[in-house]
Amino acid sequence: MNAVVSPLPPYNLHELDAWLDERLEAKLQEREAARTPRLTLITTKGTLDMAYPPFILASTAASLDWEVEIFFSFYALNLLKKDLDLGISPLGNPAMPMKLPVGPAWLRGIDWSMPNLLMAGIPGFEGAATAMMKKTLSDKGVASIAELRGLCIEAGVKLSACQMTVDLFGWQRDDFIPEISEWLGATSVLPKAQQSDVCLFI
Template sequence: MTKQSFDPIAEAIADVEGVPEAFAEAFRAPDGDRKPRELVIICYSGDLEKTWASLILASTAAASGTPTRMFLTFWGLQAFVKDEVRITGQSWMQKMLAFMQRPGISHRKLSKMNFMGMGPWMMGTLAKQYGVAKPKELLEAAMALGVELMPCQMTMDMFGLKRSDMIDGMGEPVGAATVIELLANGAAPLFI
């Protein structure tokens, strides 16, 4: 018995390791420059901790020269309603949902240990103590660095959200097909 019998595995590893180079070749622009890989963060959750993580990654990616987009859908879109807008929607159900979970970047709840707002308050206090930027500050930085915000048209319709309910600087509403095209063209996806 020689080491020869393990060669198929080594070959398989070599095959896999060869893939990134092939991808890099495929994405090289005609002039020989590498096309920077884009990032699409699909913001599905409106929970405080997940919105926070999305904005940390988005602002850092934009700061590092990565073209970055945030697709805001379902509860993720609620975080990008203006802070001062209290109730959104037209029907009683849409209004009731907004009442049950207040929209806006400064009104996020923790998915765990919310305790009627005690959790977020403690998180906010600790963030201040340790110099951690709050979601609102990160959002402002992300937008200043050119992060594109893409609201989901379907979510806007379902929750009865108007363009005027949204924060300023929001892009045009789009659908899933726009996101899929970006991913098909090589953008890195993050689903948060």
């Protein structure tokens, strides 16, 4: 069986330059086609509503065979705790209208824009808002944060935690799930973010 031999380059310098450019372009395209895209997410929020974006983006990218890492810092470390006791607060959040998850359709369709003074003055308002959000998510068939986190872990998403934040708040590593791959600082995260195709701060 005869081996396939690539054609010899031309001897004319102009033709040689053109041949080398073509070969280089072909090799670059081959390498790009074989490369696995990388996504780095840096997340800092620890509320129920802000827990969804990083896990949804990460699990979606992982399903597309991307390499994915989420770096959790400050309050986002609550998303890595064994006990996911997440709440939500509409106070000071004008982008969050309140819709009732119960009652007739016309009532459930109203965006209840409430003044901050009213929300701050009603005892238990944040607990009620959290309960309404959880019911709405459940009624719409949206996966829980625990389920989304589990999907990310199963898909090979790397979950890394900010060691400085852990030290700052006096937490212990035993408070967190064992699937955390690394305990990092900013000097370790920035090079990873730089080398990623997509880097998002959430």
